[in-house]
Amino acid sequence: MDLITGYLGIQLRNPLVASAGPFGRTVDGVRRLADAGVGAVVLASLFEEQFDREAGAPDAVRERGYVPPGAQLHGPRGYLELVTKSVAAVDVPVIASLNGATTGGWTSYASAIEQAGASAIELNLYFPQADPLTPGPEVEHRLIEVLGTVKAAVTIPVAVKISPYLSSPGEVALRLDGVGADGLVLFNRFMQTGIDPETLRVDATFELSRPADAAFGRMWIARLHGRVNASLAASTGVDEARDVAAYLLAGADVVMTTSALLRHGVEHAETLLDGLVGWMNRKGFESLGQVRGMLAEPVARDGAGELGEDSDRTGYLTALHQATSKYILGGG
Numbered sequence: 001m002d003l004i005t006g007y008l009g010i011q012l013r014n015p016l017v018a019s020a021g022p023f024g025r026t027v028d029g030v031r032r033l034a035d036a037g038v039g040a041v042v043l044a045s046l047f048e049e050q051f052d053r054e055a056g057a058p059d060a061v062r063e064r065g066y067v068p069p070g071a072q073l074h075g076p077r078g079y080l081e082l083v084t085k086s087v088a089a090v091d092v093p094v095i096a097s098l099n100g101a102t103t104g105g106w107t108s109y110a111s112a113i114e115q116a117g118a119s120a121i122e123l124n125l126y127f128p129q130a131d132p133l134t135p136g137p138e139v140e141h142r143l144i145e146v147l148g149t150v151k152a153a154v155t156i157p158v159a160v161k162i163s164p165y166l167s168s169p170g171e172v173a174l175r176l177d178g179v180g181a182d183g184l185v186l187f188n189r190f191m192q193t194g195i196d197p198e199t200l201r202v203d204a205t206f207e208l209s210r211p212a213d214a215a216f217g218r219m220w221i222a223r224l225h226g227r228v229n230a231s232l233a234a235s236t237g238v239d240e241a242r243d244v245a246a247y248l249l250a251g252a253d254v255v256m257t258t259s260a261l262l263r264h265g266v267e268h269a270e271t272l273l274d275g276l277v278g279w280m281n282r283k284g285f286e287s288l289g290q291v292r293g294m295l296a297e298p299v300a301r302d303g304a305g306e307l308g309e310d311s312d313r314t315g316y317l318t319a320l321h322q323a324t325s326k327y328i329l330g331g332g
């Protein structure tokens with residue numbers, strides 16, 4: 001079975017990519033991921049606040065809320081060493097993940113990461129907006145600006161991982177594509193705020209994704225397939241082979257996961273790939289090219305989608321009717 005795919009202009013042996021997570025913090029973890037069969041590995045993110053840690057200001061890092069107390073932080077020197085050693089240790093592409101906070105931070109460390117040997121850079125655009133007075137266009141403009149500055153500083157491919165919480169994720173994706181994004185990773189996940197009625201405390205948590213979380217990203221991948229030059233990477237909601245297949249049918253070039261590997265173990269990557277091959281065999285597919293985008297939204301000749309707002313409303317009404325029949329009226 002031919003599972004070869006392309007991502008960011010790089011050929012991968014299969015479409016399953018280990019997204020940024022705990023396994024990507026060490027060379028041994030990266031090696032385990034590659035041995036499990038993934039097509040590429042995205043290292044854990046380097047946050048610019050960690051640069052301060054190396055300069056002797058760890059308290060400032062924690063006050064910004066990016067890193068929990070007790071977490072092991074690797075400054076930029078350690079991260080660059082991780083990149084170099086990981087590239088030497090495995091035979092799959094190693095993609096660095098960078099989350100800057102200033103223009104200088106984005107560009108200087110992107111260049112250093114390129115020199116360290118990374119195959120590509122994934123910009124983890126984690127900009128949670130807690131200020132209700134921050135205008136939406138201001139947030140979106142910052143994403144475009146960051147991509148432009150990094151693209152001007154490096155020659156290796158640059159992917160952008162964005163949040164679903166934008167006024168129009170599709171329009172922002174098109175703008176990022178226009179600026180030159182080599183890949184779009186849909187979507188980032190923010191930490192969740194929990195309130196404990198017993199302890200009367202507010203806690204920041206980060207839960208593993210579930211298959212139900214894939215619906216929004218799958219919808220936008222299906223709508224962007226054929227409309228952008230950038231590669232499309234699915235992220236969030238992958239647990240079984242059927243989840244990988246669904247993303248590919250929507251039009252994803254690669255499917256990323258960390259939650260499934262944390263939940264079931266690194267070896268689950270092999271289970272996902274075997275399941276994908278089994279599904280393709282059952283359906284009579286011989287290559288990913290026959291699968292990818294099969295159920296994407298059609299693109300009209302003028303570039304606009306053939307399915308528009310009216311179709312969305314019709315689908316919504318149909319879904320409401322089906323839910324009413326199943327849960328209220330007792331229908332099948």
